[in-house]
Amino acid sequence: MNAQDWLIRILFILVIPFVGIFFGLLYKGFDRKITAMMQSRIGPPLRQPFRDIRKLFMKENIVPDHAVEWIFHASPIFALLAPLVALVYLPIGPFEPLMEGFGDLILILYLLAIPAVAMAIGGLASGSPYATVGAQRELVLMMSYEFPLAIAAVTIAWKFESFSLAAISSTSVWSLVGPLGALGLLLITLGLFAVLPGELSKAPFDQAEAETELAGGLFVEYSGRNLGVFYLSEAVKMVVVGALLIALLFPQNISQWYSFGGPHVAGFALFNLAADVLFFLLKLLIIIFLGVSVVRVALARFQIDKASYFYWVPMTLLGLLGTVLVVLEGAI
Amino acid sequence: MPTSTVFTLIKQLLTKKATNPFPVKYTPGNMHAAASLIESGKLSINPPVDIPPNFRGKLSYDVESCIGCKLCLKVCPSEALAFKPDEKKVKHYVSRCTFCGQCVNICPKDCFVLTDEFLMAGLDNYSDELVLNP
Amino acid sequence: MSDKDTTYQVPIGPIHPALKEPFMINFRLDGETIVDADPHPGMNHRGIEFMGMHRNPLKVIPLAERICGICSIVHQHMFTTAVEHAAGIEPTNRARYIRTIMAELERIHSHVLWAGVAAHEIGFDTHLHFTWKIREKVMDLLEFITGNRVNYAMWTVGGVRRDITKDMYPKIEDTLTYYESLYTKLEDIFLGDPSIRLRTKDIGILTKEEALRLCGVGPTVRASGVKKDVRIDQPYAAYGDLELDYIIPSKFGYENTGDVFSKTLVRLKEVVQSIDLIRQCVDQMPDEDIDSEPKKAVLLNKLKKADGEGIGRLEAPRGEAFHYVRLKEGREELDNWKVRASTYNNLATYAPMFMGEQIADIPIIAACIDPCIGCMDRAVVVDVSTGQKTDYDHEDLHKLSVEKTKRMLGGSL
Numbered sequence: 001m002n003a004q005d006w007l008i009r010i011l012f013i014l015v016i017p018f019v020g021i022f023f024g025l026l027y028k029g030f031d032r033k034i035t036a037m038m039q040s041r042i043g044p045p046l047r048q049p050f051r052d053i054r055k056l057f058m059k060e061n062i063v064p065d066h067a068v069e070w071i072f073h074a075s076p077i078f079a080l081l082a083p084l085v086a087l088v089y090l091p092i093g094p095f096e097p098l099m100e101g102f103g104d105l106i107l108i109l110y111l112l113a114i115p116a117v118a119m120a121i122g123g124l125a126s127g128s129p130y131a132t133v134g135a136q137r138e139l140v141l142m143m144s145y146e147f148p149l150a151i152a153a154v155t156i157a158w159k160f161e162s163f164s165l166a167a168i169s170s171t172s173v174w175s176l177v178g179p180l181g182a183l184g185l186l187l188i189t190l191g192l193f194a195v196l197p198g199e200l201s202k203a204p205f206d207q208a209e210a211e212t213e214l215a216g217g218l219f220v221e222y223s224g225r226n227l228g229v230f231y232l233s234e235a236v237k238m239v240v241v242g243a244l245l246i247a248l249l250f251p252q253n254i255s256q257w258y259s260f261g262g263p264h265v266a267g268f269a270l271f272n273l274a275a276d277v278l279f280f281l282l283k284l285l286i287i288i289f290l291g292v293s294v295v296r297v298a299l300a301r302f303q304i305d306k307a308s309y310f311y312w313v314p315m316t317l318l319g320l321l322g323t324v325l326v327v328l329e330g331a332i
Numbered sequence: 333m334p335t336s337t338v339f340t341l342i343k344q345l346l347t348k349k350a351t352n353p354f355p356v357k358y359t360p361g362n363m364h365a366a367a368s369l370i371e372s373g374k375l376s377i378n379p380p381v382d383i384p385p386n387f388r389g390k391l392s393y394d395v396e397s398c399i400g401c402k403l404c405l406k407v408c409p410s411e412a413l414a415f416k417p418d419e420k421k422v423k424h425y426v427s428r429c430t431f432c433g434q435c436v437n438i439c440p441k442d443c444f445v446l447t448d449e450f451l452m453a454g455l456d457n458y459s460d461e462l463v464l465n466p
Numbered sequence: 467m468s469d470k471d472t473t474y475q476v477p478i479g480p481i482h483p484a485l486k487e488p489f490m491i492n493f494r495l496d497g498e499t500i501v502d503a504d505p506h507p508g509m510n511h512r513g514i515e516f517m518g519m520h521r522n523p524l525k526v527i528p529l530a531e532r533i534c535g536i537c538s539i540v541h542q543h544m545f546t547t548a549v550e551h552a553a554g555i556e557p558t559n560r561a562r563y564i565r566t567i568m569a570e571l572e573r574i575h576s577h578v579l580w581a582g583v584a585a586h587e588i589g590f591d592t593h594l595h596f597t598w599k600i601r602e603k604v605m606d607l608l609e610f611i612t613g614n615r616v617n618y619a620m621w622t623v624g625g626v627r628r629d630i631t632k633d634m635y636p637k638i639e640d641t642l643t644y645y646e647s648l649y650t651k652l653e654d655i656f657l658g659d660p661s662i663r664l665r666t667k668d669i670g671i672l673t674k675e676e677a678l679r680l681c682g683v684g685p686t687v688r689a690s691g692v693k694k695d696v697r698i699d700q701p702y703a704a705y706g707d708l709e710l711d712y713i714i715p716s717k718f719g720y721e722n723t724g725d726v727f728s729k730t731l732v733r734l735k736e737v738v739q740s741i742d743l744i745r746q747c748v749d750q751m752p753d754e755d756i757d758s759e760p761k762k763a764v765l766l767n768k769l770k771k772a773d774g775e776g777i778g779r780l781e782a783p784r785g786e787a788f789h790y791v792r793l794k795e796g797r798e799e800l801d802n803w804k805v806r807a808s809t810y811n812n813l814a815t816y817a818p819m820f821m822g823e824q825i826a827d828i829p830i831i832a833a834c835i836d837p838c839i840g841c842m843d844r845a846v847v848v849d850v851s852t853g854q855k856t857d858y859d860h861e862d863l864h865k866l867s868v869e870k871t872k873r874m875l876g877g878s879l
Contacts, residue, residue: 039595301589388613409528432619438762
């Protein structure tokens with residue numbers, strides 16, 4: 001690798017956070033609009049999250065008297081940085097991941113756990129009883145959904161015999177398995193979709209915020225810039241989790257399915273690239289629609305023990321069953 | 333997953349929304365400019381919700397036929413009516429009115445009528461539009 | 467470790483998203499479990515009774531309906547009944563029927579609204595939007611009949627002020643059919659949806675014994691199987707002529723458990739009952755005047771001469787409510803006025819319902835009695851110089867009363 005490659009890479013690394021934030025907010029706008037339309041409302045315009053952010057950053061940043069100030073300020077920054085770093089390791093559409101190594105997948109899983117921990121620490125540091133209850137719930141929930149998530153990730157990595165996301169996303173996992181394994185993968189997909197709302201703290205797994213119970217829970221004492229950073233973190237996390245799901249399960253690019261013109265046609269490569277990027281964004285939209293928006297409007301918030309049970313017993317069993325099926329097929 | 337709920341939700345995604353929209357989608361920067369645009373037909377506004385037939389809106393007061401019997405003062409719950417002794421008529425403060433219409437019922441000369449006018453917002457409680465027979 | 471107190475206190479209120487009105491409950495929690503609940507009313511007292519005692523009865527009617535935004539018909543109905551009782555004025559029969567129709571329309575509106583609030587409290591905003599969307603229909607009908615969406619200004623002493631004419635029947639029938647067609651869907655959502663069942667079944671249980679002991683009223687105790695309904699026990703307006711029965715879960719093949727689920731069931735079934743009652747009223751409506759004394763000036767004179775006390779007691783959507791009015795001869799204003807709304811009784815049932823439940827159940831249990839703090843709130847004693855609040859309990863009041871008697875008797879007791 002020469003110096004020019006490194007320069008381009010650094011340039012991309014500097015740009016990608018902004019791209020991630022932009023699309024995160026855009027998808028948040030989509031989520032809100034679609035949710036509203038499903039509830040027979042008109043809903044906010046797509047650019048509403050951008051306005052929210054602008055307004056939050058203009059507002060005063062209030063620190064409560066009982067708060068541990070430096071932790072209180074530091075946790076939103078950690079919550080935002082972790083998914084931004086994860087973005088660098090993820091394959092986005094036709095682009096290879098900017099950084100890669102041998103254990104990308106494990107690294108990403110850990111990076112995804114950081115925002116939840118940061119939120120919990122920030123909540124505990126704010127010194128409000130509501131935030132304390134919210135922080136406890138967030139940690140319980142995190143411990144619950146990590147297990148099915150890890151099972152799914154490990155199964156797919158086992159099939160590829162690699163934890164490198166570049167390797168995993170190079171071929172579709174569905175093409176490697178037979179009918180029995182496909183059934184197993186389907187179960188794992190279901191498990192991953194069930195993890196999605198928990199990972200993103202959306203209803204029915206929004207116990208940590210639980211507006212009617214805890215008046216905002218973790219974020220009850222946060223305001224202004226700090227709240228805005230948490231908001232951004234949530235938005236970027238949505239893109240990261242969606243992109244991870246795509247990389248693990250649906251890495252196909254649209255350009256490999258059609259033969260328009262050919263490499264000799266001018267601008268073909270550019271057209272392909274654009275088509276692939278759009279296809280990736282469409283996949284992300286469908287995942288967010290199915291995994292977040294529909295679930296969010298179709299279910300009531302669970303009690304925390306029932307949410308925990310849901311992940312630990314039915315979803316873990318589902319994941320394990322899927323794993324057994326995939327492994328079994330490999331053994332035959 | 334409750335399937336019938338999901339089915340309804342998908343249906344609602346496509347059907348007409350229940351929200352009553354504002355006359356225009358975003359508040360125009362300049363109200364007067366927007367008003368002239370509407371008059372010239374360049375800007376269309378969302379049609380307002382129908383007013384029901386027996387709507388209780390702003391009172392209208394017929395000063396001529398009022399005989400100054402003060403009965404309306406006796407039933408006005410919010411004391412929105414004041415007597416003018418020199419004129420032997422009443423004065424009505426629209427900003428205090430609760431639109432119960434008890435004055436309409438008790439008036440022997442039928443001076444009061446509840447109209448269907450509802451646009452009464454203003455910055456000054458004592459402006460000409462908000463005080464009848466000042 | 468075991469002898470250490472691991473509980474901590476979380477105040478819910480006075481301003482909190484779980485409560486729609488200013489009210490406070492202090493919770494003592496052990497982890498996520500509630501070990502003690504201590505309600506503190508007194509944040510929303512507006513002195514309406516005092517205001518009423520400086521106005522004549524006709525002026526108080528619009529004031530009475532503003533006690534509560536949702537049961538505004540209830541309060542004007544009770545107040546006029548109490549004044550009629552005190553002054554010996556009889557409303558016409560047609561007025562009785564119109565009053566019944568309006569009261570039942572309001573019951574539909576109140577229960578559908580409550581269902582939406584309940585869905586919101588368990589984090590199910592979709593059904594909040596759905597129920598409030600279908601509630602618009604009955605609001606439109608009420609607006610069509612009275613000319614306003616919330617404050618109806620429909621009642622007067624001796625009758626009603628607006629007639630329900632024959633040309634209004636199609637619109638009423640239209641609304642009733644609309645609710646009938648949607649009822650299966652409502653039942654499917656609130657009784658059939660697994661995630662709602664999960665949050666309402668066996669949550670906030672009020673046993674029949676507790677319900678009777680704490681004197682709860684309305685759907686709150688009917689869900690526990692207590693047969694208590696003023697419309698049947700002591701018929702008023704036109705209810706004596708109509709056919710109706712107590713709505714308790716066992717009538718529909720459910721158990722009288724008294725949990726949030728059966729409270730929802732009772733409220734939904736009451737919507738069906740209300741539709742039926744309105745149909746009966748429309749069929750039987752007599753042809754008569756709507757007001758026994760259309761000349762209001764004469765009525766005012768009559769009320770000024772009246773002397774006596776009267777009570778108005780009726781079944782509000784939330785349960786039995788009560789007005790007491792005393793008129794004195796030669797005095798135009800009310801001599802005394804006392805309002806006791808259903809929430810005042812039902813507040814006591816909070817204690818057994820909260821015990822042992824989780825934080826997540828606080829909003830839905832708080833909402834399951836359909837609390838109306840604005841109707842209920844009592845005075846609170848505040849020492850102005852220190853800002854110190856005092857709650858008087860039964861013992862304190864008894865002591866104060868005895869002391870006053872002693873003082874008045876010159877200490878001879």
